[in-house]
Amino acid sequence: MQPTAGRPQIMLAHAVAVLLFGPTVALLVLGVVGTALTPLGIGVLLLLGVVPATRLLATGQRSMAQEILQRPIVQDYVDTQGLGPITRVQRWAKDPARWRDLLWELSSITIGFTLSVLSIALFLYPLWSIVWFGLWKGLPDAFSDAYGTHITTTGQAILTAVAGVIVGSVLWWFTVKPIARWRFGLDAFLLGLSRQAVLARRVREVTTSRALGADAAAAELRRIERDLHDGAQARLVALGMNLGLAAELIEKDPEAARQLLLEARDNSGDALQDIRSVVRGIHPPVLADRGLADAIRAVAVDLPIDFDLDLRPPAISAPLESAIYFGVAECLANMGKHSRATSGWVSLAPRDDAIQVEVGDNGIGGADLSGSGLRGVAGRLAVFDGTMEVSSPPGGPTIVTMEVPCG
Amino acid sequence: MRVVIGEDHALLRDGLARILRAHDIEVVATADNAPSLVRALREHAPDLAIVDVRMPPTLTDEGLRVAIDARRERPAFPVLVLSQYVENLYARELLEDGAGGVGYLLKDRVSDVGAFIQAVHQVATGGTVLDPEVVRHLIARRPQGSRMERLTDREREVLGLMAQGRSNAAIAAALFVTEKAISKHTNAIFSKLDLPVSADDNRRVLAVLAYLND
Numbered sequence: 001m002q003p004t005a006g007r008p009q010i011m012l013a014h015a016v017a018v019l020l021f022g023p024t025v026a027l028l029v030l031g032v033v034g035t036a037l038t039p040l041g042i043g044v045l046l047l048l049g050v051v052p053a054t055r056l057l058a059t060g061q062r063s064m065a066q067e068i069l070q071r072p073i074v075q076d077y078v079d080t081q082g083l084g085p086i087t088r089v090q091r092w093a094k095d096p097a098r099w100r101d102l103l104w105e106l107s108s109i110t111i112g113f114t115l116s117v118l119s120i121a122l123f124l125y126p127l128w129s130i131v132w133f134g135l136w137k138g139l140p141d142a143f144s145d146a147y148g149t150h151i152t153t154t155g156q157a158i159l160t161a162v163a164g165v166i167v168g169s170v171l172w173w174f175t176v177k178p179i180a181r182w183r184f185g186l187d188a189f190l191l192g193l194s195r196q197a198v199l200a201r202r203v204r205e206v207t208t209s210r211a212l213g214a215d216a217a218a219a220e221l222r223r224i225e226r227d228l229h230d231g232a233q234a235r236l237v238a239l240g241m242n243l244g245l246a247a248e249l250i251e252k253d254p255e256a257a258r259q260l261l262l263e264a265r266d267n268s269g270d271a272l273q274d275i276r277s278v279v280r281g282i283h284p285p286v287l288a289d290r291g292l293a294d295a296i297r298a299v300a301v302d303l304p305i306d307f308d309l310d311l312r313p314p315a316i317s318a319p320l321e322s323a324i325y326f327g328v329a330e331c332l333a334n335m336g337k338h339s340r341a342t343s344g345w346v347s348l349a350p351r352d353d354a355i356q357v358e359v360g361d362n363g364i365g366g367a368d369l370s371g372s373g374l375r376g377v378a379g380r381l382a383v384f385d386g387t388m389e390v391s392s393p394p395g396g397p398t399i400v401t402m403e404v405p406c407g
Numbered sequence: 408m409r410v411v412i413g414e415d416h417a418l419l420r421d422g423l424a425r426i427l428r429a430h431d432i433e434v435v436a437t438a439d440n441a442p443s444l445v446r447a448l449r450e451h452a453p454d455l456a457i458v459d460v461r462m463p464p465t466l467t468d469e470g471l472r473v474a475i476d477a478r479r480e481r482p483a484f485p486v487l488v489l490s491q492y493v494e495n496l497y498a499r500e501l502l503e504d505g506a507g508g509v510g511y512l513l514k515d516r517v518s519d520v521g522a523f524i525q526a527v528h529q530v531a532t533g534g535t536v537l538d539p540e541v542v543r544h545l546i547a548r549r550p551q552g553s554r555m556e557r558l559t560d561r562e563r564e565v566l567g568l569m570a571q572g573r574s575n576a577a578i579a580a581a582l583f584v585t586e587k588a589i590s591k592h593t594n595a596i597f598s599k600l601d602l603p604v605s606a607d608d609n610r611r612v613l614a615v616l617a618y619l620n621d
Contacts, residue, residue, distance in 0.1 A: 237517065241423070
């Protein structure tokens with residue numbers, strides 16, 4: 001059995017749906033009239049108002065159905081932003097989503113409305129039984145009949161009222177969820193993407209995220225190659241040169257040779273330092289040793305900014321841990337370099353089936369989203385279906401939110 | 408001898424200049440990117456250019472391309488190319504004109520200062536010096552049906568040492584045989600590779616090129 005929302009929410013949704021009966025009828029009629037009159041200019045004008053209003057109504061119903069059925073219901077409308085009125089209407093005419101909206105209106109005011117009213121009626125029936133009893137008492141002549149049976153004694157009336165309350169309640173209780181599933185299921189069917197469209201959409205998303213991930217990985221490898229080439233490798237070559245020249249000079253000019261050897265020693269230390277920083281860029285030792293929370297803490301303590309850290313990472317896979325670490329590290333590095341912040345905060349906690357990470361500061365804002373750093377982070381997160389949002393108005397504050405599913 | 412150095416890493420540029428100067432080789436200009444290297448080569452017309460393969464602006468292979476273009480402008484202009492890693496493809500592109508005066512070495516070879524300075528002189532006088540690493544790859548790879556198949560193992564060994572810029576005397580010393588025996592081998596190599604009779608130096612370059620082209 002599919003899960004649904006609780007009975008109170010269902011009844012509320014039915015009530016809202018019934019209240020929307022009027023607007024739905026109006027929009028359906030206007031939509032049909034507008035479509036019929038499109039050859040005349042007036043139809044186009046009408047549709048320019050009606051179609052967006054229909055979408056608004058459909059969006060409301062969609063979110064209601066989503067709440068009741070507890071599963072996502074999404075629809076892809078063809079984007080018509082910035083188009084002229086005629087082309088816009090032409091696009092709408094070719095967009096299956098708009099036609100499905102229209103079909104939904106029809107189903108909503110017929111089957112949907114009937115089901116909602118039925119459920120509400122069953123809900124109200126026990127109340128009616130009590131009201132009926134009161135009326136029977138007060139106006140015995142008018143309300144002595146119940147279900148075609150002539151009721152003469154109070155005992156009979158109580159029995160009838162109690163039977164009505166019990167039967168009504170039981171009927172309502174057991175039908176409310178199936179009726180809701182039918183009603184909102186039909187809405188979801190008409191308002192949402194078909195199963196095939198959902199899968200196609202998913203494939204598109206995966207294709208994009210895979211490309212982003214591949215880009216991020218390639219850029220990462222290129223960066224590592226560069227770092228080694230310009231850093232440790234070059235220093236080791238220089239070290240070799242110094243040692244070679246020193247070996248030649250050691251007898252002729254011992255002082256110069258000594259100088260070269262000292263330089264060589266410094267070079268070897270620098271080369272080691274370079275290798276360390278490359279290793280840190282691949283997989284930081286502190287992440288390997290102490291996990292995500294301490295690795296983030298280690299980055300934060302290196303910055304001249306006061307941090308408020310709330311790090312509660314759940315158990316997650318190593319690749320995901322690494323992606324989140326580099327995401328946070330990149331944000332913190334940017335904060336240290338560009339934000340001029342004096343205080344910052346990082347929160348990392350599980351939320352539903354995802355990890356939510358927020359990195360913020362009190363700096364000057366205006367973070368550069370097109371920079372390779374943040375784009376790289378987005379690419380790495382996309383591989384895990386993760387998302388990144390950056391809010392950084394000029395003048396600050398900057399808040400970066402990352403959310404990655406980990407269910 | 409007047410030399411121009413093209414190397415973007417300051418540490419290595421200074422180290423190279425220091426080694427060359429210590430051996431009475433004049434460094435007339437240094438460049439840290441490809442365009443300024445081209446300018447320096449035109450301006451100073453040096454006897455030799457020592458060039459890093461990877462240089463700004465694109466940090467890919469512009470040093471190599473500058474070297475090849477310079478040799479197109481000034482045929483047989485001696486160029487010693489240095490790199491952090493060696494590719495047979497690059498060696499072949501450098502030698503393609505068959506004019507000699509080409510060196511292609513790993514940067515770490517510089518630390519053997521004596522051998523490096525010797526290579527500098529050899530390239531400046533029209534010799535060919537390939538890194539042992541390039542030669543090792545070539546010996547390991549022996550395609551079927553190639554001209555190389557005609558050579559005996561010993562001849563291939565001699566050719567390998569020749570590619571590293573060794574003279575007959577040096578090859579003889581390395582292989583513990585007489586110089587006469589080596590010159591017999593080199594003649595056999597030249598004729599088996601169908602190389603025309605010409606100056607010995609040029610034939611050595613062509614033999615190495617044949618080796619690379621296989």
